[in-house]
Amino acid sequence: MDWLQQFDGYCERTDFTYWSEPLNAVSNIAFIIAAVILWRRCAGVPMARSLSGILFVIGIGSYLFHTYATVWASVLDVVPIAIFILFYLFLVNRDIVPMGAWKAVFATAFFIPYAATTVPALNRVPFLMISSFYWTVPLLLALYAIFLRRRPGIAGGFLTGAALLSGSIILRSLDESLCDAIKIGTHFVWHILNGVMLGWMIHVYARHMLATGRTER
Template sequence: MDWFEQIDGYCERTDFTYWSEPVNAVTNLAFIIAALIFWRRSAGVPMVRVLSAILFLIGIGSYLFHTHATVWAAMADVVPIGVFILTYLFVVNRDMVPMGGWLAAFATALFIPYAAALVPVLNHIPFLAISNFYWTVPILLCLYAAFLRKRPGIAQGFLIGAGLLSLSIVIRSLDEILCDVIPIGTHFMWHVLNGVMLGWMIHVYTRHMLATGRAGR
């Protein structure tokens, strides 16, 4: 693998200079701002700070990708996203379902075969195939909302998160399709909406932990 191979994947990029995607680069502030807000609002819940730190790294990694546009920068972009998904899923399983620690870890690991099975199905649906992996997350949030429907605070929070993320994924998928209409593309709105969505998901978790008197966990 050539870690320095350059990638042109977004409408805004016209060459491989550092600032070829200024809007896509700068809008990663949405992740960083959300991370700082929820770091300060952790309210004594340790995993809120962990999630906030990972969210901060999502912003940094995405910034690196939209400036350097290389394979190594792409890894810096996607790895923190994957870590956030698995970490959030773990605390949902452990603290909101809830399960014992080892069982929660096992249930979290099931995300990998779940995504591996669902992505090929999504590949057969033309528009959904563009952002196939990302669609696994709002679908899973809806499944958890259905499972936790007798706990409306959590279920409603997950459905709102799924709605925000679905809108964000649609906007991400439209980026290159609408290049002729919107020269800077639509990817920057993916950053803004995801900053809001991930912050919302941290809020849902924080609210649950405080409401159940488990802030120190």
């Protein structure tokens, strides 16, 4: 694998210079701002602060990808996102469902076969196939909201997150197809909405932990 290989995957990029995607790069400040705000608000909830730290790293990784546009930068972009998804899912299973830690580990591991079966199905739908993996997340949030429907604060929080993420995925998927009409593309809005969405999801978790008095978990 050539870790230095560059590739152009977004409307805004016109060459392989460092600032060829200025909006896509700078819009990652949304992740940083959300991470800092949630870090300050989640004092006493260590796992929420851990999520805030991962969110900060997501912003850095995405910035590097949209400036260097290399294979190594792509890895730094996607790995923190995957870690956030799995860690958040573990915390939901352990602290919100709730279940024991080991049961939560096994329940979280089911995300892998879930995604492995859902992504191929989504790949058969023309528009959804563009961001097929990402669609697994709002769908899963909706499923958890249904399961936790007797707890409206949690269920409503998850549905709000699912709606925000669905909107951002749509804009991510429209980036290339609207390139002729919108020269700057729409990918930068994906960053902004995702910063809001991930910050919101951290808030939902922290709010639950504070309300149940389990602030040191």
